[in-house]
Amino acid sequence: MGKKTGFMDYTREEEQKRHPLSRLDDWKEYSQRFSEDTLKIQGARCMDCGTPFCHMGLELNGLTSGCPINNLIPEWNDLVYKGRWKEALDRLLLTNNFPEFTGRVCPAPCEGSCTVAISEPAVAIKGIERAIIDKGFEEGWIKPRIPERRTGKKVAIVGSGPAGLACADQLNQAGHSITVYERDDRPGGLLMYGIPNMKLEKDVVDRRIQLLEEEGIEFVTNTEVGKDVAAEQLQEVYDAVVLCTGAQKHRDLNIEGRELKGVHDAMDYLTGTTKSLLNSGFEDSDYIDTEGKHVIVIGGGDTGADCVATALRQKCKSVVQFGKHPQLPDHRTENNPWPQYPLVFTLDYAYEEAAAKYGKDIREYCIQTKKIVGDEQGRVKELHTIRMEKTIDASGKAVFHELPGTEKVWPVDYVFIAIGFEGAEHPVLEAFGVETKNNKIHAPYGTYTTSVEGVFAAGDARRGQSLIVWAIHEGREAAREVDRYLMGSTVLP
Known part of the structure; x- marks a missing residue:
C-alpha cells in the first residue's frame, strides 16, 4: 500500500451532507462527495492487511459480510491515494457494472468487515467508490463499449x-x-x-x-x-x-382496519411520489399527499425510512415509525463479532431530518399494532398499539410478549405498511x-x-x-x- 501507516495517521471522515432542514425543501440527493484531498487521505487509511475481508462476500449469521461482487477494494483505495484515478476506475469496473448505484444506496457490508474496523472506524469505502465512478463520468472516461462481434443469439x-x-x-x-x-x-x-x-x-x-x-x-x-x-x-x-x-409481493398486515382509506403499502406510496415528481414535478397531483397530515409508518427497515423522508418533504404534520424490535446497541455485542455486519444503532438520513424538525427520534421500538380504526366515511382516524418485550428462549428463538398497561391510541391520517416482501x-x-x-x-x-x-x-x-x-x-x-x-x-x- 502507498502509506502503510495511513490507518494510524488519519481518522475516518464521513461524506458531506446537506443540512437536514434545508434538504427537506427539495428532492435532491442529501449526500455530497468528498474533496479530492480528503479522498486521498481516506484511501490512505486502507491498511496492508494481507487478507482483505472487505471483498469476501459471504453470509455470516444470516447477514452479508464483505462485498458480494468481490470488488478489489484495497487496490482502488491505493490508486486513489496515489492520484491514479483512471486506473482506479478500471479496477472498479472489473467487478462492478454500476458503481454509481452501489456507491449511493448500498449499505456497505464491505465497511462492516474492513480490518481497520476491528478497533477503529472503517475505511470510507462507499464514499471512495462513488467518487471514482462519478469522476469517471465527469472526465469522459466512461464511453459506450460496442461489442466487436455478435453471436447471432x-x-x-x-x-x-x-x-x-x-x-x-x-x-x-x-x-x-x-x-x-x-x-x-x-x-x-x-x-x-x-x-x-x-x-x-x-x-x-x-x-x-x-x-x-x-x-x-x-x-x-x-x-x-x-x-x-x-x-x-x-x-x-x-x-x-x-x-x-x-x-x-408485499408482506401484508392482516389486522382489523387494514381495508380503510388512507392505509397503503409503502411501495405504492414511494412509487407514486417518484412518478409524479418525474412526470410533472407534482403538478398532476397523481400521488399520495401527506401535507398537514399525521403519518404512521409500520416497519422499521429502509423502506420505512424512505417513507419517513418522503412524508417530511411533503410537509406532513407529524410522522412516527413503528419497529418490532428493540433499539440496537451503540456498539457490537458479543454475539455480533467482526467481520459480521455490525448490528449497531445508526441515524439514517430520514431520522436525521426528523430529529432536526421535531427535536427527537421519531422511531418507536418494540411496538405492536393491534388494530386500525376508521371514521363514518371509512377513512382511517386512529391506530391502537401495545408495547412488546423481546426475549430469547432456550432454543435461541426470539419471543415477543405483550406488556399489559402499555396500550396507546395514535391519531393518524395515513398509515404506510413497510414490513417487507x-x-x-x-x-x-x-x-x-x-x-x-x-x-x-x-x-x-x-x-x-x-x-x-x-x-x-x-x-x-x-x-x-x-x-x-x-x-x-x-x-x-x-x-x-x-x-x-x-x-x-x-x-x-
Whole structure:
C-alpha cells in the first residue's frame, strides 16, 4: 500500500451532507462527495492487511459480510491515494457494472468487515467508490463499449432492476443481442421507483440506461410479460430468457382496519411520489399527499425510512415509525463479532431530518399494532398499539410478549405498511410455468436454471428480498451461465 501507516495517521471522515432542514425543501440527493484531498487521505487509511475481508462476500449469521461482487477494494483505495484515478476506475469496473448505484444506496457490508474496523472506524469505502465512478463520468472516461462481434443469439430479460441490468450488460458484452422487458413506463426497476430521489437521483439511472442503449441493448417498457406479451412468444423468439422480476409481493398486515382509506403499502406510496415528481414535478397531483397530515409508518427497515423522508418533504404534520424490535446497541455485542455486519444503532438520513424538525427520534421500538380504526366515511382516524418485550428462549428463538398497561391510541391520517416482501409476484412465474418454492423461483444458486428449459432466474426473484450488490452479483453470474448454455463455453467471469 502507498502509506502503510495511513490507518494510524488519519481518522475516518464521513461524506458531506446537506443540512437536514434545508434538504427537506427539495428532492435532491442529501449526500455530497468528498474533496479530492480528503479522498486521498481516506484511501490512505486502507491498511496492508494481507487478507482483505472487505471483498469476501459471504453470509455470516444470516447477514452479508464483505462485498458480494468481490470488488478489489484495497487496490482502488491505493490508486486513489496515489492520484491514479483512471486506473482506479478500471479496477472498479472489473467487478462492478454500476458503481454509481452501489456507491449511493448500498449499505456497505464491505465497511462492516474492513480490518481497520476491528478497533477503529472503517475505511470510507462507499464514499471512495462513488467518487471514482462519478469522476469517471465527469472526465469522459466512461464511453459506450460496442461489442466487436455478435453471436447471432438473442436473449430476453424480464425486469430492469439491478439484476436484470447487470445480466443484460454482461451478455451484451459477450456479443448476444439483448432485449429487456419492463412493465413500468421507465427502465430501472427499484432503482427508478423503489429508491427515492434523495438517495438516488434519477438522472443517474437514466444516464446508465442511455449508455446501455448506446451499447446495443433494447429496452421495451410498458410491457408486462404474461399479459402484454405471452411467455410462449418470448420462448419462440429468443434463445434464452432470464427472469429478474424482483421480490415485489408485499408482506401484508392482516389486522382489523387494514381495508380503510388512507392505509397503503409503502411501495405504492414511494412509487407514486417518484412518478409524479418525474412526470410533472407534482403538478398532476397523481400521488399520495401527506401535507398537514399525521403519518404512521409500520416497519422499521429502509423502506420505512424512505417513507419517513418522503412524508417530511411533503410537509406532513407529524410522522412516527413503528419497529418490532428493540433499539440496537451503540456498539457490537458479543454475539455480533467482526467481520459480521455490525448490528449497531445508526441515524439514517430520514431520522436525521426528523430529529432536526421535531427535536427527537421519531422511531418507536418494540411496538405492536393491534388494530386500525376508521371514521363514518371509512377513512382511517386512529391506530391502537401495545408495547412488546423481546426475549430469547432456550432454543435461541426470539419471543415477543405483550406488556399489559402499555396500550396507546395514535391519531393518524395515513398509515404506510413497510414490513417487507414475501417474494416474487406470481403471474409472470405462472406464465412461464417455472417451479417456485417459498414464493421464489426455484433456480439453484450457481446455475440459475429454472425447471423450464432455456429459462433462467436471478436476483430477488430467485433469492428473496436482498441487497443491490447481491442483485448485481446474481445478474453477472446468471449471465455467465446463459452464455455457457448458448455457446457451450463462456467468456464471462
